[in-house]
Amino acid sequence: MTLTGQGGDTAAGPLAASFGLADADLVAMFRTLALARAVDERMWILNRAGRIPFVISGQGHEGAQVGLAWPLRRGHDWIAPFYRSIATCLAFGMTPRDLMLAQYAKAADPGSAGRQMPGHYGSPEHHLVSVSSPVATQILHAVGIALASKIRKLDQVAVAIMGEGSSNQGDVHEALNFAAIHRLPFVFIVENNGYAISVPAEREIAVKDVAMRAPGYGIPGVVVDGTDVLACYAAGREAVERARTGGGPTLIEAKVTRLTAHSSDDQQTKYRTEDDLAQGRAHDPLPIFRARLREAGVLTPDLESALATEIAALVEDATDFAEAEPDPDPATGMDFVYADPAAGEAPPPWHPGPVANAAGAPDAASAPGEGAPGDDGGGHR
Amino acid sequence: MTLTGQGGDTAAGPLAASFGLADADLVAMFRTLALARAVDERMWILNRAGRIPFVISGQGHEGAQVGLAWPLRRGHDWIAPFYRSIATCLAFGMTPRDLMLAQYAKAADPGSAGRQMPGHYGSPEHHLVSVSSPVATQILHAVGIALASKIRKLDQVAVAIMGEGSSNQGDVHEALNFAAIHRLPFVFIVENNGYAISVPAEREIAVKDVAMRAPGYGIPGVVVDGTDVLACYAAGREAVERARTGGGPTLIEAKVTRLTAHSSDDQQTKYRTEDDLAQGRAHDPLPIFRARLREAGVLTPDLESALATEIAALVEDATDFAEAEPDPDPATGMDFVYADPAAGEAPPPWHPGPVANAAGAPDAASAPGEGAPGDDGGGHR
Amino acid sequence: MAVRTFIEAIRDGMAEEMRRDASVIVLGEDVGKKGGVFLATDGLWSEFGDDRVIDTPLTESMIVGASIGAAINGLRPIAEIQFADFIHPAFNQIVSEAARMRYRSIGGFTVPMVIRAPYGGGVHGALYHSQSVEAFFTHVPGLKVVIPSTPYDAKGLLRSAIRDDDPVLYFEHKKMYRSVRGEVPDTEFAVPLGQAAVRRPGRQVTVVAYGLMVHYALEAAQRVAGEGIDCEVIDLRTLRPLDRETLLSSVRKTGKCLIAYEDNRFGGYGAEIAAIVAEEAFDYLDGPVTRIAGPDVPAMPYNHVLEDWFMLNPARIADAIRRLAGY
């Protein structure tokens, strides 16, 4: 989303101008990236402190996410994101509070009211399709959204995002084929971090770039450096314009790095060398983008410290807010299975409180959480 | 399979020699092609005469099938074929009797004892994997066979064959990716006849050639004219050699034509123009190969008429044989669900005769086929 | 009031809803120019054009997955799966995505779509053109499952399914397409989802069925009527949500319940009916809740002798009724 003119501040130095942006856009992009990182880091702290049982992270992916989301029209175009899409979601309008509510799985979590695991964002208002766990399914949803956009002449572009490992799923093949045949307004973004959990790229695909698959569908395939936020922006803008003007889909592969373990359940030192990890850290998009904006004179020390203060406050606020929010009420457990609650089955006898059309009379609820065998299995998701 | 030297007859004219074959090989290839066509034509006659309720045909595909199967080692290498693979099955060792038993679905049908629809061939002896109806699944079976060949060091090559429409299924993506990563001894053959039932190529894929997908997996993709039997042979030989010597998979796309309707349930004039059909007939591999062999002096009038007589007799024999064979006994209906019959559920009360470990005592069988609403729904499969 | 075949009623239902509501589209393999392999969509493409009647590539997961997306963005897709047997490649999209979208997003995203598929045997379809697949989906919260048995219901239930705001699987017994006819009003009537029909009232044995088995059950009831056995035949019509009321009040009246289904017996849909009746009508039962169903072998063999062996038929259902009545 080009912010040029937002707040009337259209001043553009040479860097911004070379991308058709204003300096204010660059600052906003940087702010989004830095905010995503700060939220993400806080998630890990909360996990280690035992406040939230699970974290899955976008660290290392944020540069690509911000650059590629930026050319889309907020609240109009659509994104079907994935579990690392923290910066994407922020760029598309979700707030730190929204994200923290999802981490804490509280009743006020706007995506799922605490029903989904952390990382499974979603926002109808912001056109961010609800993330599910089975990878790659969302590509078909985005393609269907693009089909509806075309049929209904809504002028919307739909984007699907996933990792390179997920791009090997059959659904991706079927989706790209269909989108290409109908020249749908669709962009497929692959955030390639070189691993699917522990499986390295060379055991996931036999080619260097996922983008090499694009010609097989008759669509352009583009590789972009995910640490180069503005290159991502340019690639995204081109693809979005092509999509919007009837030119059909594009596959954009952003080379990124996974700065953290796969998730809080994973131990990446078991399968990654210290060298590999160091190389990853050298490809952190945050310091790279910061250095570039400093060099271009867009980020001044004053601005940076103002941003840092603002971001710290936002993260603090989001954490406190989410922590204080109530858990969902178990009486809501039967809600939203069908549009008409009467179509659902009767609740179990221990269901607290009434449900529309309940067949069995609710019992007094038994004490929850009394299950024997008690631990959580130590799984790594 | 190079027949050179079979029966001691290694004489080779210039055409045969240019492909490293003997004249006897060319004759054997022609014979297979002509035999496949004759069996196939008989199937349609039997269908029209009401002797067999369903036909699905290979007419127009046989040139590619014979050429591509020829370089494989019979009874050693593997093929996972599809419902049009009549010439493939003949080239790999099945007999006209085998094929006709499948059309008639008789107890002696070697692939399934009449359980499967016609066209769903299979022969453990000949390493032809049992065909099922859901398209494209067989590619993964062939890839798994290739994996076992590699792990067990069996020196076998595995081939999967299907239509271009089927190649869009997700399983194809997953299979090519895996086979390429492990450089498995695997060849993927697409017989592209330009239609998936009624859906024309341009609604099936957005590129000219399915083979364009190969580079996206890091494997060679080859397009070959399916009316040119010897070009198919050469392409097949190269791919098989590559596979056998550790060079990994190849995708071969043979451009063929579908000379008949999709099946006996289909009316192709509803969706194909007379022009299109005429073009198809001009690409019939049988007269094209015949002309070439005549021109090369390999087929003489005497030889041709001897072959014609032999083939006619084979088809006659196969038809009579299959027609006279008994239907399967319903008492066999519960067999082969599990290795151990005791693992199966009890048969229904009307099951005739005993079954190992039957819980319910078998009743007198009710009269079969007494069902109300009677017709077959008029479906086109 | 016109007499229509089963398949004509389905075709009419789609055409009328498409005329009424521009957001209704049809997509699937061969649904366009060819009009579907059974001709269920014949004429739709010429009336509604390329945009609303889409011949898809041969990819079922895509058909369902893209329909989910289209439904999220304002359309009401009717996805045709060419044969119910070929719904399995789309299983993940149906079960993980369509069924769970509303629940996981607390109603933020919803999937108003219909998946139509011809199911069932007795048509020389062999293992892969004969399957009954309802039990895989009736188990899944978030899905609705409809199996009509008459042209009237086929049209009326399809209308309700298209207008429903949740994903509905709508299975059509292919043997009935041209062999079953009936009166269908010209009005814009709908048959609500979730209501069973008593097709034949009776006092001694309740026979529960759906789809083709309703016809066989009625014929069986007719046969045993001459022997003095008075059956009530219930056509479930909607398998999920289930009309417990009609089911249980019938069994509470007759005291005996036979469930007839074409699918493999073990773990089939009839097991749930049996379990419900056994639990909730226990005090009224004068005989064991009994099931008659297909043998537990992979779908059905092709050869007509084996196919006849596999399929339920009125004689076999009549035998089961006699056994239960005589208990």
Add this chain to the structure above:
Amino acid sequence: MAVRTFIEAIRDGMAEEMRRDASVIVLGEDVGKKGGVFLATDGLWSEFGDDRVIDTPLTESMIVGASIGAAINGLRPIAEIQFADFIHPAFNQIVSEAARMRYRSIGGFTVPMVIRAPYGGGVHGALYHSQSVEAFFTHVPGLKVVIPSTPYDAKGLLRSAIRDDDPVLYFEHKKMYRSVRGEVPDTEFAVPLGQAAVRRPGRQVTVVAYGLMVHYALEAAQRVAGEGIDCEVIDLRTLRPLDRETLLSSVRKTGKCLIAYEDNRFGGYGAEIAAIVAEEAFDYLDGPVTRIAGPDVPAMPYNHVLEDWFMLNPARIADAIRRLAGY
């Protein structure tokens, strides 16, 4: 005799069979260097190498489909699906292919393979890391389904599954991996498929369970024992083929049957058990065959309050036993 956790027993079972039989291989996502996300395959890669412990791409249909092919060509693959919830993309390969290969080829091609997958909830897994998926597969002729509840059985049943000549789905409740321990002999023992175990003999109520629910049922039985209710607890162990004998003779003795399963109630595996008991033990029943199971919502929510609301537990099972005992 050593004390092993549930997951150790599974790991030992694989390792020992791999040592014994070179045709046994393991493939799946992250099963190699990482040793699986739960560490079930930890150590196998270093012992057996790249050829026999294969880190596959993230593609479940491929994992199963290639295993089918490998089984046809002389291997005995153990395919790991990372979470049972992610078995759905492989549904077509399992149901259309693995299950039907023997039947359709009259024994010409067979598929000796095991599909292992962690299932079940109560571990903060939310909708997609908590599912019970057994009912989708127990319905399918040609498949066997195993769900062990003790380390002893886990190893013994896995050994039988690996040696079995048919495809076996082997589901492991992930909550038990490290929390359940037990004695496991060092000998090459096997537990045959198709035999249930009476975990606690009793006279008044039969409680049927499998997997984690066996432990909850035993705890529930313990609780109500103090109130004078004497339960027999049956651990099915193999869901298909089902040990009817053990099931029915227990219910014929007690006259009352409660089935406890974690999955959604409607159309779950327990429905088949209820249907069998209701039909075959009718004359012995002193109360309705009763089920206690998960609510009919899409798997289970993440938040611990909602997860607790979803999951069966000993207290809830005890309540159900009391209701049935008092009938």
